[in-house]
Amino acid sequence: MYDIIVAGAGHAGCEAALAAARMGQKCLLITSDFTAIARMSCNPAIGGVAKGQITREIDALGGEMAKAIDTTGIQFRMLNRSKGPAMHSPRAQADRAEYTLYMRKVIEQEPLIDLLQDTVTDIRVSGTSCHGVMITTGRTIEGRAVILACGTFLNGLIHIGMTHYPGGRTIAEPPVHGLTENLVTRGFKAGRLKTGTPARIDKRSVDFSKVTEQPGDTDPVIFSFSTSRSTPRRQLSCYLTATTEKTHTILEQGFDRSPLFTGKVQGVGPRYCPSIEDKIFRFKDRKSHHIFLEPEGFDTNEMYVNGLSTSLPEDIQIEAMKTIPGLEHVVVMRPGYAIEYDFFFPWQIHATMETKLIDNLYFCGQINGTSGYEEAAAQGLIAGINAALKNTGQEPFVLKRHEAYIGVLIDDLITKETSEPYRMFTSAAEHRIILRQDNADRRLMHYGKKFGLIGDQQIQRLRQKEDSIHALTTLLQSERLSPEKIQHLFAQTSYKAPSGSMRVFNLLKRPSISIQGILEASPSLAEQAKAVTDDPSVLEQVEIDCKYEGYIKREQLMAEKIARLEEHHIPESFDYHAVKGLSNEGREKLLRHRPETIGQASRILGVTPADISVLMVRLGR
Structure with missing residues (x-):
């Protein structure tokens, strides 16, 4: 019997298992491939706008991601230096292979974590409480709590042109079948999303005389508050180039074989990070789009072509890339592709990441419809902390919107409608002047200390x-x-x-x-x-x-005002049908989301200020 079973060893699963184990819980981390722990399947980078803030918050709470990127980073840059401090965001390129090795080593050195190479196909439930999982061999493993961090593996389907086949995260990884269907039979509502990744190329085939070098910062800002700032850092440069009108013409020739435009892809992709074919289709007046060539490590020739995410046929990809300055003789090591996968609408979870339908079952990461390593890691950390707190009979841990970007992220998930992969932006945080990357330790480290995650x-x-x-x-x-x-x-x-x-x-x-x-x-x-x-x-x-x-x-005064609404709790069994004066849409959304506080209810799309007034009067009585 384990205290906590974590299914999936991506960025969410790793943080969940590490947090729970460091809080004294005996954990089992199940993954289909030990060599793919914390794999960076898309861009090998951590941080960026809003994501850098989240990474530093993870560190202040006692997570591992910031230490991992500080150890394996190959280029560090502080973005938005020309803007105010609320917009400053650290970002770093990682050595993809070294990042995975680092996280595996940390997990294997944690005495309270056991590793199992297998796949979870179902959960075990008694009444309304989860008490274990079933794996592909048919064996049941008992656990007091289960955390599902399945990433893009649930019924994953990879698309390259009109060719499509099952895939879990990368071309070489198998998907997970059966788990979605089993959860749906238990009452969960699932949907379908899509993400994509560009081709990888051989840097020896790049003509660097035709691209613009982008070196890292001379005085790099690292992520973890525990990392020495005086350590000298070896860095690699990235490079800037751009598509041409000829590139666009060639790409358009493949639109009739595009899974996006022919209806083969049913899942909704990220609006903020569209594929190159989507950019050309939507922004017809643009004659060029930036392309960033980013190294994948010190000891590899592989480069990531940032800005050229695509699922067009392989021949079109190669022909189009050869019209980009510097890539005239490009050698493609892996084509770009799109991947469709199942997710579960996040209004089905509490702010603790525990599901509303089944006790002791937690969802974190892309299973909740999010996108990005940092968003996933943050959810995993919160899930691991809360599972450990519940197992030891302690009060749950919920970050408020004015306390952290992580609080904004989770609150958005449980109150907003998820129609596309969710990505954190600074614009989503109404208190971003106080939620800066530079003060994450001052805001959150006392919580990490309280949970035993900060020394x-x-x-x-x-x-x-x-x-x-x-x-x-x-x-x-x-x-x-x-x-x-x-x-x-x-x-x-x-x-x-x-x-x-x-x-x-x-x-x-x-x-x-x-x-x-x-x-x-x-x-x-x-x-x-x-x-x-x-x-x-x-x-x-x-x-x-x-x-x-x-x-x-x-901002602090505004946060205090808004926080008062969070003090008005709504009973779980509250009967919205009995409340006269609610709008029809408001009642429908409140019944679906089952908000825990008036504050949460006020942020649900479709719930009007008049609905909130009616609720407050009723609850006041």
Whole structure:
């Protein structure tokens, strides 16, 4: 008997098993292939806009993804540096093979995790409670809780032109049959989605004189708060090129053999990351689209052709690529393809990732209709934590929307309609000024400590950081800069200098004035600041807290107002049929989603403010 059984060892399954095991639960991690643990089936990269924030949140809660990419990264870049700090997002290319090896090693070294190479085909249920799984051999394995992290394996179907055949994640992996059907017979509602990936090419066939080099950052920002920032990093460059009008003409010649346009693909694909044929069809006025050539590791010639996701016939793919500058003599190592797979509508799960229909059964990752390694890993981490908490009789763990991007992600899943693969964007977070990548440790690490996933040493470093932030803020609030130094400081900007002396903290609020510039203008203040801290992250935090003080306070007040709605709980057995005054659509959506709080109910598409008012009056009574 295991405490927790995890089906699937992708990014979601790995985080779920590791979190639960580190919380003292005996876990079984079931996967069809030990060599494919945490495999990056699409782009070998972690982070990006909003995804970088999620990765740092996973790290602050005690997850493994950030440490894995710090160890195996081959290029690091901070995106959106020209924008405000709320938009800054770290991203890194990974050595695909090394990333998988790293995660396998971490899992095998965890004493409370057993590995089994097999496939789950059904779950075992008594009454309304899950107590185990059945595998392909017909054997039943007992477990107090089961976490399904099936990725794109459920009835997976791969498409290349008019050719299609069963596939689980990549061309060489088999799908999982039977599990979807068994869950549907138990009352779950399933749907069909699609994702795709570009061709892989041999870098020796690329003419690098015709493409633009994109090196990594010279001072790379790493992901984990526990990784040493002083470690020197060897990096590889990526390269930029673009499609041409001739490329588009050739691709259009294959539209009559496209599974997308001929109806062979029934699943809905991601609108935010369309295939190249979809881009050409939808944006006919565009004569060119960016293509990024990204290395897959230090010791391989394989390159990822980012921006050329396609399921067109292989001959069309190759012919079209040869019209792209730098790829005239391209050698294709693997064609692009689309994959269709089953998912389960996420309004069927609680915010803990536990299903509403069956107790002790958890869904996480692409089984919930999401897209992306980071979104999957975040769900796996939350599922693992909550399964462990429930097994030990503790209160569930639910992150609010104002606490983390992970909170936004899960709340969106359980309250919004899933009609396409869900991907996190910064625009989805209404509190993104306080949900920055730089302060994830300050926001969430206390939770990781509470669950035993963050060690005392890390917490001690966080406390020292908080003390330094407070001390440096106090120093800047008390010190003034002379008119002469202010004039010198503003001489380097296009702004007019204020007259008279000024408190440093207020001066720092001015545009184009940085904390580093102030310290350079005042050596005496720089000496005092150095006595407080020499940690660059402390200077960064103090500057952001100062410059955005008004916005941060406003967002915190808004978050507090919204949080009050989360305190109004709706009983699980609440009878919406008995509530007069609800709109027909509102009643239908409330019955389907079964929100746990008024706050959740207010975010369900189709539930009007009038419906919420009626609900609050009824619950008040």
